[in-house]
Amino acid sequence: MLKSNNRLGIIFFPAFDWAISPTHPERQERLLYTQDQLREEGIFDIEGVREYKPDVAAIEDVERVHFCFPEVSSVATRSHLISAGGAMKAADLVMEGERDCAFAMVRPPGHHAMKVVHGSRGFCTINIEAVMIEHIREKYGRKKVAIIDTDCHHGDGTQDVYWHDPDTLFISIHQDGRTLYPGSGFPQELGGPNAMGKTLNIPLPPNTSDEGFLMAMERIVMPILDDFKPDLIINSAGQDNHFSDPITNMNFSAKGYATLNEMLKPDIAVLEGGYSIQGALPYINLGICLAMAGVDYSHVKEPNYNAEMIAQDAQTTAYIEELCKQLPKLYFNPPPFDAKGDGKQGVVSGDTFIRPKQIYYDTDGINEVQQETVSVCDSCRGLFKVETRADSGPLCLGVEIPIDACPTCRSKGYQIVEEAQLKGTYRYIQMINRLDKEYLRYGF
Structure with missing residues (x-):
């Protein structure tokens, strides 16, 4: 029997009763195809990999993070509470030592949900990563946490929640906000005056492929993590950077996602976006699971994969190389907070x-x-x-x-x-x- 190097816990919650609409990409099929793929590939036959059921977040778990008006029950459904509870379950498995790492494959997603909540934006209502992180801090004591958001869309909600928190490093790798919703996530967004440099945005140009993503990981993210020395690394694991995703413009592959997670070694991954329901998500999730478990993922390959067709051009590579030279300076030597500023950052x-x-x-x-x-x-x-x-x-x-x-x-x-x-x-x-x-x- 194949044995994993890391004990991995997987939490599923497809949210059968919640969807933007019956035909919207954000619906239950996002995870049902993945669930079938993982079982067909025999991932739960690997010794050390185990499936768990989600918990249900309490109202207090949400109120620890968000100002919900008029109240939590007016903006969030039970599915939102179970999605957040799935992330909390992943945290407990790791914090209590039952698993070395965990992947919460849950929905609805959460990284566009900001500190204040009046409704849903970007398909998100409750920031499930933030609920999970503050659950950890409430139950297990204060921790330094690094959140690496690899969703194609800027994690503006998570950035907003942790804008003033020096104990949380937030790094978002995303398609340039000049070309994609929500139109934010630029290098000058560095955090509030009490946490300057603890927010870092890496806006990549459209059509970035594995080469560009992994270059940014190697030259920007990893050195910063080595310096920050977090107690926990969280991957806000959006999967809409894939070359087949219908609402974005990037060229990342399933194997690229797996390699990224092999480099990052997250303690916990939490699913975010990703809307190529059949052609990408089952293979990306499989690759991430294998990488987190420390099992060979070289055979993972999605339909229609052609390395030459999705390769980035020389201009894109040169642009990302320059980002890799400039962006680390904003963390290692952040500029003093501009007290007068232009009003945009406060x-x-x-x-x-x-x-x-x-x-x-x-x-x-x-x-x-x-x-x-x-x-x-x-x-x-x-x-x-x-x-x-x-x-x-x-x-x-x-x-x-x-x-x-x-x-x-x-x-x-x-x-x-x-x-x-x-x-x-x-x-x-x-x-x-x-x-x-x-x-x-x-x-x-």
Whole structure:
């Protein structure tokens, strides 16, 4: 019997009762073909590879991460909670030592879900990686975490959640935002004033093939990971960089994905996008599983694969080589935060960082305006406050006391909430107190 070098746990959740529409690429078939392929290939016959059922995330697990207005149950279905619970199950398997690594093949996906949630954007409502990571920190103690997002679309939601977190390194490798939704993910997006350089974006040109992706991994991602020294590496494993994906313009292959994961050695992988349901996903997922298990994946080959047809041109290679020279500097020697700035990344006024944002929920057709403020504090990562309104709805307030909050920021957080209740300015108020593990809501 074939034996894996790493004990791998695989969690499936196809979400039979949730789809954008019956014919939309984001539907249950995304995982059903993969499930059949893995069984046909005999992956569960490999000693050391085992399948598990997902857990169900609790409301508190979501509220540990998100400000959901008016409440979690109004924006998220049970399938969203099970998807997040599948990622949490993967984390528990690894953290408790039952498995060396785990792959949560679950949906709905999550990396476009931002800190504030009024609905769905980019097919995402709950950021399942963030729910998983904060579950780890709540249950197993503070950890340094690196998230490597390999989805073709910029992981703008995950970036937003961890914009102010110096303990989380977020690196997104994606198709250049000038050519693809959501139109973000550029090198100058480096994080807030308390976490400069802990966000790094690698925008690759259309038609990048295995050569370009693996070059970026070798020359940018791996040296940064060696320096950051995370306790955990998470692969936000989007698969829509594949050459056959119907909604993107890249030329990555199934074997390329496997090689990337062999290099990265993620502790946990969580499925994100990928919409070539029959021609790519079963083979990509198979390759990733074999690579994570430490088993030979050289035989993995999808239909219509032709290396010459998808090879990148010399101009693309030269462009990526220049990215590899320039981008690491933004992590190793990040520029000082521009206190005045141009307003796009926020400004500092006194001891407060202020960032106004306009967000469009393309899946649900919702427009949101918000203003985010964070204390620039020498003793902790700062008190977080957000005022938000969706379309013509009520004004809402979110306040987060961080996990490392100093007494001043903790006291100020409670003061803001108490004053807001007295004034009656906000219809809904939510407090996330990570320091004391207290999660409160007002206005119901």
